[in-house]
Amino acid sequence: MNADLNLGVEVIGRPILRESDGLALSSRNAYLSPEERARATALWKALKAVRNAFKGGEVQPAPLEDLARQTLLADGLRVDYAEVRDPVELQRPRRWTRPRGCSLPRSPARRG
Numbered sequence: 001m002n003a004d005l006n007l008g009v010e011v012i013g014r015p016i017l018r019e020s021d022g023l024a025l026s027s028r029n030a031y032l033s034p035e036e037r038a039r040a041t042a043l044w045k046a047l048k049a050v051r052n053a054f055k056g057g058e059v060q061p062a063p064l065e066d067l068a069r070q071t072l073l074a075d076g077l078r079v080d081y082a083e084v085r086d087p088v089e090l091q092r093p094r095r096w097t098r099p100r101g102c103s104l105p106r107s108p109a110r111r112g
Helices: 034-040 042-055 061-074
Strands: 083-085 103-106
Touching: 034 042, 042 061, 061 083
Parallel strands: none
Antiparallel strands: 083 103
């Protein structure tokens, strides 16, 4: 997006620092109750599950999306949708090739 909008700045990505349970280190997360904290890790668990399945050889979108949904549902979240996308084009490919990898940027889920 930065390149598309010609903002004239350089964006340097950095890894997300995480707690031992997978929750991102954040001043806002410090205010979570123990119950909220347990639910907050659900998306990270789903992303890890999809990443591990992909690294294990699964390249079809449907099984990866189903895995994400099932992981989120297991943590008690309501899932509107879970879609894996190409990390550059943001399109849903038929299958992935190893060099580009995959991304799960669209997975709204909520409690209740």
